[in-house]
Amino acid sequence: xxxxxxxINQFFAGIGGEDTADYKPEIREGxxxxxxxxxxxxxxxxxxxxxxxxxxxxxxxxxxxEIILGFxxxxxxxxxxxxxxxxxxxxxxxxxxxxxxxxxxxxxxVITSMNxxxxxxxxxxxxxxxxxxxxxxxxxxxxxxxxxxxxxxxxKGEETGSADEEGFFPRGIRAQTWLxxxxxxxxxxxxxxxKKLNDAPYITELPIPKQDRVPIAEPIKDLSKANIAxxxxxxxxxxxxxxxxQSASATxxxxxxxxxxxxxxxxxxxxxxxxxxxxxxxxxxxxIMPIDAMKSYVKEGKIGKLxxxxxxxxxxxxxxxxxxxxxxxxxEKLKEDNVDGVIMTST
Amino acid sequence: xxKEIERAGIPVVQMCNLIPVATTVGANKIVPTISIPYPLxxxxxxxxxxxxxxxxxxxxxxxxxTEDVKEQTVFKVKI
Numbered sequence: 216x217x218x219x220x221x222x223i224n225q226f227f228a229g230i231g232g233e234d235t236a237d238y239k240p241e242i243r244e245g246x247x248x249x250x251x252x253x254x255x256x257x258x259x260x261x262x263x264x265x266x267x268x269x270x271x272x273x274x275x276x277x278x279x280x281e282i283i284l285g286f287x288x289x290x291x292x293x294x295x296x297x298x299x300x301x302x303x304x305x306x307x308x309x310x311x312x313x314x315x316x317x318x319x320x321x322x323x324x325v326i327t328s329m330n331x332x333x334x335x336x337x338x339x340x341x342x343x344x345x346x347x348x349x350x351x352x353x354x355x356x357x358x359x360x361x362x363x364x365x366x367x368x369x370x371k372g373e374e375t376g377s378a379d380e381e382g383f384f385p386r387g388i389r390a391q392t393w394l395x396x397x398x399x400x401x402x403x404x405x406x407x408x409x410k411k412l413n414d415a416p417y418i419t420e421l422p423i424p425k426q427d428r429v430p431i432a433e434p435i436k437d438l439s440k441a442n443i444a445x446x447x448x449x450x451x452x453x454x455x456x457x458x459x460x461q462s463a464s465a466t467x468x469x470x471x472x473x474x475x476x477x478x479x480x481x482x483x484x485x486x487x488x489x490x491x492x493x494x495x496x497x498x499x500x501x502x503i504m505p506i507d508a509m510k511s512y513v514k515e516g517k518i519g520k521l522x523x524x525x526x527x528x529x530x531x532x533x534x535x536x537x538x539x540x541x542x543x544x545x546x547e548k549l550k551e552d553n554v555d556g557v558i559m560t561s562t
Numbered sequence: 563x564x565k566e567i568e569r570a571g572i573p574v575v576q577m578c579n580l581i582p583v584a585t586t587v588g589a590n591k592i593v594p595t596i597s598i599p600y601p602l603x604x605x606x607x608x609x610x611x612x613x614x615x616x617x618x619x620x621x622x623x624x625x626x627x628t629e630d631v632k633e634q635t636v637f638k639v640k641i
Contacts, residue, residue, distance in 0.1 A: 427565070427588065428588050429565045429568045429569045429588060429590070430568075431568070431573075431590045431591070431631060431632070431633075432568050432571050432572055432573040432574070432590075433571070433573065434573055434627060434628050434629055434630045434631075435573055435627045435628045436628070438624060438625075438627065438628055441627070443624070443627070446563065446567070448563065449601070490598070491598045491599040492599050493599070494599070494605070495599050495600035495603070495604075495605040496599065496600060498605065499603065499605070499612075501602070501603065501616065502600040502601060502602050502603035502605075502612070502616070503600070503601055503602070505602050505616050505620050507613070507616070508602075508613075508616045508617045508620040508621075509620060511617065512620070512621065512624060517621070517624060518624060528563075535587075538563050539563070539565070539566050541563060542563035542564070542565070542566025542567060543566045545563070545566075545567070546566055546567055546570040546572070549567070549570075549572060550570065550572075554572060555572070555573075556572065556573045556574065556575075556627040557567050557572055557573070557574040557575070558574070558575050558577060558620070558623045558624070558627075559563065559564050559567070559574060559575070559576045559577065560576075560577045560578070560595070560601055560602070561576060561577070561578035561579075561580070561584070561601075562578075562579070562598045562599065562601060
């Protein structure tokens with residue numbers, strides 16, 4: 216029999232309300248409160264229940280996570296479930312926080328449930344399965360049932376459906392599937408177009424996320440003292456592609472030291488981008504990553520410095536969620552070297 | 563990626579061929595390039611011509627980093 220561990224807060228454990236929200240983490244063998252319901256619906260045994268006060272998790276997050284991960288170290292479990300947290304904001308954030316930590320440390324599937332209004336949804340929906348739950352504990356059994364049904368699919372290794380079909384918040388991940396209808400994209404596209412022309416309702420297969428504008432950053436005052444970095448989505452990498460960046464739908468990026476190079480040589484660098492003919496860029500990688508021009512501007516004193524590395528990934532088929540994550544990771548490196556400005560070349 | 567860099571307060575210029583994509587996604591400073599497979603140098607032209615074009619457009623991008631623009635801007639290139 217597979218095993219599960221369940222996380223709940225002090226309130227659902229029957230310890231108390233707000234006055235006991237500072238309750239330190241505790242692990243109990245067996246079932247407490249909502250884990251009775253979970254255990255009855257799950258094709259796995261809930262062996263332990265972890266309990267933590269919402270305020271303790273909120274105010275002493277690192278300590279709480281460390282204690283709980285310590286509890287779990289010697290336990291065997293196939294899945295980790297937290298909540299449901301309904302509209303309880305701190306509980307939702309606590310569920311998300313501990314699920315994320317457990318997933319990272321033990322690499323087991325994690326599932327939680329929250330109401331759409333819970334701030335934990337925005338914070339964690341990209342990191343895990345967050346199921347859309349009810350507003351209050353009146354929906355406890357329903358919300359647990361949804362999580363349990365999905366958990367059972369995972370435990371059995373069955374195929375899981377899309378966010379809409381299963382009822383979790385979209386994680387920003389694209390999955391390829393075969394349609395039972397067997398209709399090609401062309402047929403579906405034409406059907407949609409005809410509906411659109413007739414003002415009939417249709418459902419897009421590619422919802423465009425809401426626009427998110429970023430304020431324009433303060434301009435550089437003195438370029439001749441500035442440290443400029445180069446970034447590309449054009450897939451320029453050393454010929455052996457040491458970071459194994461994918462040629463499409465990339466999830467990895469690399470950075471490569473060009474501090475001693477005057478230009479990028481063909482045969483040393485190439486493009487691994489699968490979205491265009493690589494011949495021109497393989498022959499002269501500077502047409503995508505213009506290190507030669509940048510070095511020339513350094514020599515002339517137009518810019519103070521070229522950052523020692525250029526950054527590269529592949530921008531075809533890459534989801535916005537992945538691109539944003541890679542962007543944030545690259546920013547960390549840019550900040551370490553006090554980069555003042557960035558030129559990004561895209562293909 | 564451009565947005566995450568700018569969100570961190572670092573000025574950034576995107577050099578690309580698909581201007582409508584860049585404007586839709588939300589890049590604030592954009593410098594056009596000549597194509598997708600060879601943004602900064604057409605292999606059918608001479609090495610010298612490629613270098614001139616690349617040098618010019620990268621220069622425009624560098625200058626764009628210093629421009630105090632108030633809205634999304636596509637910068638003009640001469641070559």
